[in-house]
Amino acid sequence: MSEPNRRIEYALETGIFRSRWLMAPFFVGLIVALGVLLIKFGQELWHVVPQVLTITASETILAILGLVDLTLVASLVLMIILAGYENFVSKIETPENTDRPEWMGHVDFTDLKLKVIGSIVAISAIQLLAAFLQIREYDKVELAWLIGLHLTFVVSGVFLALMDRIASGSAKH
Numbered sequence: 001m002s003e004p005n006r007r008i009e010y011a012l013e014t015g016i017f018r019s020r021w022l023m024a025p026f027f028v029g030l031i032v033a034l035g036v037l038l039i040k041f042g043q044e045l046w047h048v049v050p051q052v053l054t055i056t057a058s059e060t061i062l063a064i065l066g067l068v069d070l071t072l073v074a075s076l077v078l079m080i081i082l083a084g085y086e087n088f089v090s091k092i093e094t095p096e097n098t099d100r101p102e103w104m105g106h107v108d109f110t111d112l113k114l115k116v117i118g119s120i121v122a123i124s125a126i127q128l129l130a131a132f133l134q135i136r137e138y139d140k141v142e143l144a145w146l147i148g149l150h151l152t153f154v155v156s157g158v159f160l161a162l163m164d165r166i167a168s169g170s171a172k173h
Contacts, residue, residue, distance in 0.1 A: 023088050030081045037074045041067060058133055065133075069126045076119040083107040083115075110164050117157040124150045 001009070048055075048063040055063070082101075086092055087109055094100050107115070128150050131138055138146075 041070045
Protein backbone atom coordinates (compact mmCIF):
# COMPACT_ATOMS: atom_id res chain seq x y z
CA MET A 1 0.00 0.00 0.00
CA SER A 2 1.35 3.41 -0.89
CA GLU A 3 2.15 6.04 1.71
CA PRO A 4 -0.80 8.37 0.84
CA ASN A 5 -3.20 5.40 1.06
CA ARG A 6 -1.77 4.43 4.46
CA ARG A 7 -2.28 7.96 5.75
CA ILE A 8 -5.87 8.00 4.49
CA GLU A 9 -6.50 4.61 6.05
CA TYR A 10 -4.93 5.71 9.35
CA ALA A 11 -7.02 8.92 9.41
CA LEU A 12 -10.20 6.98 8.62
CA GLU A 13 -9.52 4.34 11.28
CA THR A 14 -8.64 7.00 13.85
CA GLY A 15 -11.88 8.83 13.10
CA ILE A 16 -13.90 5.64 13.36
CA PHE A 17 -12.24 4.75 16.65
CA ARG A 18 -12.79 8.22 18.11
CA SER A 19 -16.45 8.17 17.05
CA ARG A 20 -17.11 5.89 20.03
CA TRP A 21 -17.28 9.08 22.11
CA LEU A 22 -20.55 9.88 20.36
CA MET A 23 -22.02 7.19 22.63
CA ALA A 24 -21.12 9.11 25.82
CA PRO A 25 -24.17 11.45 25.66
CA PHE A 26 -26.41 8.39 25.44
CA PHE A 27 -25.00 7.14 28.74
CA VAL A 28 -25.40 10.59 30.30
CA GLY A 29 -29.04 10.49 29.17
CA LEU A 30 -29.44 7.10 30.83
CA ILE A 31 -28.01 8.57 34.06
CA VAL A 32 -30.74 11.23 33.88
CA ALA A 33 -33.29 8.44 33.27
CA LEU A 34 -31.95 6.68 36.37
CA GLY A 35 -32.65 9.87 38.32
CA VAL A 36 -36.20 9.90 36.91
CA LEU A 37 -36.68 6.32 38.11
CA LEU A 38 -35.43 7.33 41.56
CA ILE A 39 -38.01 10.14 41.69
CA LYS A 40 -40.78 7.72 40.64
CA PHE A 41 -39.60 5.19 43.25
CA GLY A 42 -39.73 7.87 45.95
CA GLN A 43 -43.15 8.97 44.75
CA GLU A 44 -44.52 5.41 44.91
CA LEU A 45 -42.97 4.85 48.34
CA TRP A 46 -44.40 8.17 49.55
CA HIS A 47 -47.89 7.03 48.48
CA VAL A 48 -47.78 3.61 50.12
CA VAL A 49 -46.11 4.32 53.47
CA PRO A 50 -48.86 6.56 54.91
CA GLN A 51 -51.50 4.01 53.87
CA VAL A 52 -49.73 0.92 55.19
CA LEU A 53 -52.13 0.48 58.12
CA THR A 54 -55.28 0.94 56.03
CA ILE A 55 -54.64 -1.00 52.83
CA THR A 56 -55.13 -4.72 52.34
CA ALA A 57 -52.33 -7.26 52.17
CA SER A 58 -52.98 -7.64 48.45
CA GLU A 59 -52.66 -3.88 47.90
CA THR A 60 -49.45 -3.90 49.96
CA ILE A 61 -48.01 -6.69 47.83
CA LEU A 62 -48.96 -4.83 44.65
CA ALA A 63 -47.30 -1.66 45.92
CA ILE A 64 -44.14 -3.57 46.84
CA LEU A 65 -44.16 -5.31 43.44
CA GLY A 66 -44.29 -1.85 41.86
CA LEU A 67 -41.22 -0.84 43.90
CA VAL A 68 -39.43 -4.07 42.94
CA ASP A 69 -40.32 -3.44 39.30
CA LEU A 70 -38.85 0.08 39.42
CA THR A 71 -35.76 -1.29 41.18
CA LEU A 72 -35.22 -3.95 38.50
CA VAL A 73 -35.59 -1.39 35.73
CA ALA A 74 -33.14 0.93 37.52
CA SER A 75 -30.67 -1.94 37.97
CA LEU A 76 -30.98 -2.77 34.28
CA VAL A 77 -30.34 0.86 33.30
CA LEU A 78 -27.32 1.04 35.62
CA MET A 79 -25.92 -2.21 34.23
CA ILE A 80 -26.33 -0.90 30.68
CA ILE A 81 -24.64 2.39 31.64
CA LEU A 82 -21.62 0.76 33.27
CA ALA A 83 -21.13 -2.20 30.94
CA GLY A 84 -22.06 -0.26 27.81
CA TYR A 85 -19.69 2.60 28.60
CA GLU A 86 -16.83 0.19 29.37
CA ASN A 87 -17.51 -1.94 26.28
CA PHE A 88 -18.02 0.84 23.76
CA VAL A 89 -16.45 4.06 25.03
CA SER A 90 -13.70 3.77 27.62
CA LYS A 91 -12.65 1.86 30.72
CA ILE A 92 -13.94 3.37 33.93
CA GLU A 93 -10.94 4.14 36.11
CA THR A 94 -11.60 3.84 39.83
CA PRO A 95 -9.21 3.78 42.77
CA GLU A 96 -8.15 0.31 43.87
CA ASN A 97 -9.92 0.59 47.23
CA THR A 98 -13.42 1.31 45.83
CA ASP A 99 -16.32 -1.09 46.04
CA ARG A 100 -16.28 -1.70 42.31
CA PRO A 101 -18.72 -4.48 41.31
CA GLU A 102 -16.90 -7.71 40.44
CA TRP A 103 -18.59 -8.01 37.05
CA MET A 104 -17.39 -4.59 35.82
CA GLY A 105 -14.78 -5.00 33.15
CA HIS A 106 -15.80 -8.63 32.61
CA VAL A 107 -19.24 -8.20 31.00
CA ASP A 108 -18.88 -8.32 27.24
CA PHE A 109 -21.62 -7.54 24.71
CA THR A 110 -22.92 -11.13 24.76
CA ASP A 111 -23.13 -11.17 28.55
CA LEU A 112 -24.84 -7.78 28.50
CA LYS A 113 -27.47 -9.02 26.02
CA LEU A 114 -28.22 -12.02 28.24
CA LYS A 115 -28.43 -9.86 31.37
CA VAL A 116 -30.79 -7.45 29.60
CA ILE A 117 -33.12 -10.22 28.42
CA GLY A 118 -32.96 -11.82 31.88
CA SER A 119 -33.99 -8.51 33.45
CA ILE A 120 -36.79 -8.09 30.92
CA VAL A 121 -38.09 -11.58 31.76
CA ALA A 122 -37.97 -10.74 35.50
CA ILE A 123 -39.79 -7.45 34.95
CA SER A 124 -42.38 -9.20 32.80
CA ALA A 125 -42.85 -11.87 35.49
CA ILE A 126 -43.50 -9.17 38.10
CA GLN A 127 -46.07 -7.53 35.84
CA LEU A 128 -47.74 -10.90 35.31
CA LEU A 129 -47.77 -11.61 39.04
CA ALA A 130 -49.31 -8.20 39.69
CA ALA A 131 -52.00 -8.98 37.11
CA PHE A 132 -52.75 -12.32 38.79
CA LEU A 133 -53.11 -10.57 42.13
CA GLN A 134 -55.71 -8.31 40.49
CA ILE A 135 -57.19 -11.03 38.31
CA ARG A 136 -60.75 -9.75 38.68
CA GLU A 137 -59.75 -6.50 36.98
CA TYR A 138 -58.52 -8.26 33.82
CA ASP A 139 -60.50 -10.00 31.16
CA LYS A 140 -59.32 -13.24 29.56
CA VAL A 141 -57.93 -11.50 26.48
CA GLU A 142 -55.77 -9.12 28.53
CA LEU A 143 -54.43 -11.99 30.65
CA ALA A 144 -53.75 -14.04 27.52
CA TRP A 145 -51.75 -11.14 26.08
CA LEU A 146 -49.73 -10.75 29.28
CA ILE A 147 -48.99 -14.48 29.41
CA GLY A 148 -48.19 -14.57 25.69
CA LEU A 149 -45.80 -11.62 25.94
CA HIS A 150 -44.10 -13.10 28.99
CA LEU A 151 -43.64 -16.45 27.24
CA THR A 152 -42.32 -14.62 24.19
CA PHE A 153 -39.68 -12.92 26.37
CA VAL A 154 -38.77 -16.25 28.00
CA VAL A 155 -38.48 -18.11 24.70
CA SER A 156 -36.54 -15.21 23.14
CA GLY A 157 -34.11 -15.30 26.07
CA VAL A 158 -33.62 -19.04 25.75
CA PHE A 159 -33.03 -18.78 22.00
CA LEU A 160 -30.66 -15.84 22.43
CA ALA A 161 -28.62 -17.77 25.00
CA LEU A 162 -28.68 -20.85 22.77
CA MET A 163 -27.53 -18.87 19.72
CA ASP A 164 -24.71 -17.27 21.72
CA ARG A 165 -23.65 -20.68 23.02
CA ILE A 166 -23.64 -22.16 19.53
CA ALA A 167 -21.77 -19.16 18.12
CA SER A 168 -19.12 -19.29 20.84
CA GLY A 169 -18.71 -23.05 20.49
CA SER A 170 -18.44 -23.42 24.24
CA ALA A 171 -20.55 -24.13 27.27
CA LYS A 172 -19.87 -20.66 28.72
CA HIS A 173 -23.55 -19.69 28.94
